[in-house]
Amino acid sequence: MSSAAAAAPAAVRPAARAVVVKHHALVRLSHWFNVPILFGLIATGLSIYWAAPVFQHARDAATGSDDYVADLGIWIVRHVPGAAGDHDPGGWVYNRLGIGTFHLAQALRLHWLFAYLFMANGLLYVLGLFLGEGYRALLPRLSDVPEALKMIRYYVGVVPAKLFRRPWPHPPVKSKYNALQRGAYFSMPMLGILAVASGWAMHKPVQLPWLERLFINYNGARIVHFLVMALFAAFVVPHVVLVFADGWDTFRSMIVGWSERVREPHGKA
Amino acid sequence: MEKPEVPVQLPVSKLRARSRRDFLLFGAGTLAAAAGFWWLMPDDTRQMHLTPRLRDWMDSLDARLGATPERREKYLNKTLTFDDDIAEALYSPDRSVRTYSKSDVNPLRNNYNGRTPGPEYLPGWTLTLSGLASGKIEQLTIGDLLSKFAHHEQVTRLFCVEGWSMIAWWGGLRFADLLRAYPPAPGAKWARLDSAVGLDSSGNPDPYYVSIDLPTARHPQALLATHVSGKPLPLAHGAPLRLLVPMKLGLKNIKAVTSIAYSATEPADYWNERGYSKYDGL
Numbered sequence: 001m002s003s004a005a006a007a008a009p010a011a012v013r014p015a016a017r018a019v020v021v022k023h024h025a026l027v028r029l030s031h032w033f034n035v036p037i038l039f040g041l042i043a044t045g046l047s048i049y050w051a052a053p054v055f056q057h058a059r060d061a062a063t064g065s066d067d068y069v070a071d072l073g074i075w076i077v078r079h080v081p082g083a084a085g086d087h088d089p090g091g092w093v094y095n096r097l098g099i100g101t102f103h104l105a106q107a108l109r110l111h112w113l114f115a116y117l118f119m120a121n122g123l124l125y126v127l128g129l130f131l132g133e134g135y136r137a138l139l140p141r142l143s144d145v146p147e148a149l150k151m152i153r154y155y156v157g158v159v160p161a162k163l164f165r166r167p168w169p170h171p172p173v174k175s176k177y178n179a180l181q182r183g184a185y186f187s188m189p190m191l192g193i194l195a196v197a198s199g200w201a202m203h204k205p206v207q208l209p210w211l212e213r214l215f216i217n218y219n220g221a222r223i224v225h226f227l228v229m230a231l232f233a234a235f236v237v238p239h240v241v242l243v244f245a246d247g248w249d250t251f252r253s254m255i256v257g258w259s260e261r262v263r264e265p266h267g268k269a
Numbered sequence: 270m271e272k273p274e275v276p277v278q279l280p281v282s283k284l285r286a287r288s289r290r291d292f293l294l295f296g297a298g299t300l301a302a303a304a305g306f307w308w309l310m311p312d313d314t315r316q317m318h319l320t321p322r323l324r325d326w327m328d329s330l331d332a333r334l335g336a337t338p339e340r341r342e343k344y345l346n347k348t349l350t351f352d353d354d355i356a357e358a359l360y361s362p363d364r365s366v367r368t369y370s371k372s373d374v375n376p377l378r379n380n381y382n383g384r385t386p387g388p389e390y391l392p393g394w395t396l397t398l399s400g401l402a403s404g405k406i407e408q409l410t411i412g413d414l415l416s417k418f419a420h421h422e423q424v425t426r427l428f429c430v431e432g433w434s435m436i437a438w439w440g441g442l443r444f445a446d447l448l449r450a451y452p453p454a455p456g457a458k459w460a461r462l463d464s465a466v467g468l469d470s471s472g473n474p475d476p477y478y479v480s481i482d483l484p485t486a487r488h489p490q491a492l493l494a495t496h497v498s499g500k501p502l503p504l505a506h507g508a509p510l511r512l513l514v515p516m517k518l519g520l521k522n523i524k525a526v527t528s529i530a531y532s533a534t535e536p537a538d539y540w541n542e543r544g545y546s547k548y549d550g551l
Binding site for chain 2: 015016017018019020021032035036039040048049051052053054095096099100103104105106108109110112113116133136137139175176203204205206207208209212218219222252255256257258262
């Protein structure tokens, strides 16, 4: 299991290289389509949310705000140097991360557009998962629990170990993904389903009453929809950081579909 | 179960060619996505992002690709129509709107910041019906409506397009009963309802009107409400008569209805003219 072995086939046959197929073309396409679609859904969703926030508190006499998202904007304008002096602190999140305050009609139209694209893209993704049999690597298994704990232990110790120049081997990974990756990558389509279900529950609560009841009531669906958005946003940061940490081959594999890491089972992102 | 990864030997030249193709596609796709995204954003949203130079660059890129604001409006309105068609396909006249118990009722919320007519308007109020099979124009007083038609009550949720909602206990006559007593002309598919609430907060004319499809109007839970919480409607909530269509967004639930005009073609709708959907089916 030495990474040096990866160079061996190239030495024998310099004109050829050993690669493993990682992602089906439809999985790759839908992965990248998701970037502008999710970005658009979140930006327009925030502007819809602005019209009637679901997370509210009693009106603050000092700021005039009764909305936690507006509070976040006020905090950012007060404490983040680049945002200082903004003329509308309460609207900061909606104006900078959304398409703006007082844009409900435009935001709704755009949200439906991105939502239908998101659903179509989800079908493309599922089709790609089955055509490329990528779903097999995504399915959770019992061994994921102890392996996830080992991975957490590895991540907690990896920086101190590097600093003190101690050996800190990566836990062995026999699958395409380690247990933490599988957990993250499996939960994304699940979150997608939850986003679509809570979206339809809000959009058609009268014609789809069973769906509304699945979320207890209309506000339940609104809360779930908002939290799903926050989880999607929270996924992006470690996802991008870990892809950068893992290197070029991992990033490239989501564009070209194959990886040169043939004998090295330690994919990390 | 997961299969082990099987390495394949591929010629380096083939891998290079595929990489080049896929990265070129990726770059073109990124540029197209950026141009498309920029094109879809409202004009004043664009002004809040990027630098003036980058904004100009994106604007000219869109102009070269033919991505004009007119086309944007056209496609986004098509999206709205598509979503309306889905809503219409989902609609079933036999499906009841979820009802609640009187203990679930929330405080009434009035989201209108324009002017509401004063109580002096009530004695002279009539409901004008036009587009009838009889060819006549009917004028009904609130007394006519209360005495001629059976009273129905329901506790339903009103959903605002903004996202808030409230449960209220409504009472009134069924729109379906009015349609049966005064049938619209053959071929009529729509109704336009006008309101007495027609002045904005500074007192300028701001007439309010909605379109309703007749299948919705015929639903047993579509009321012409005269009562809320067991009492006659207050002025702020549409005295003496408002439309209550709980299978539609709140904005279709027009207050202080003064006229109902039936037509074969789809009438104008206040909020549709302001960029919202036409059908608004929940």
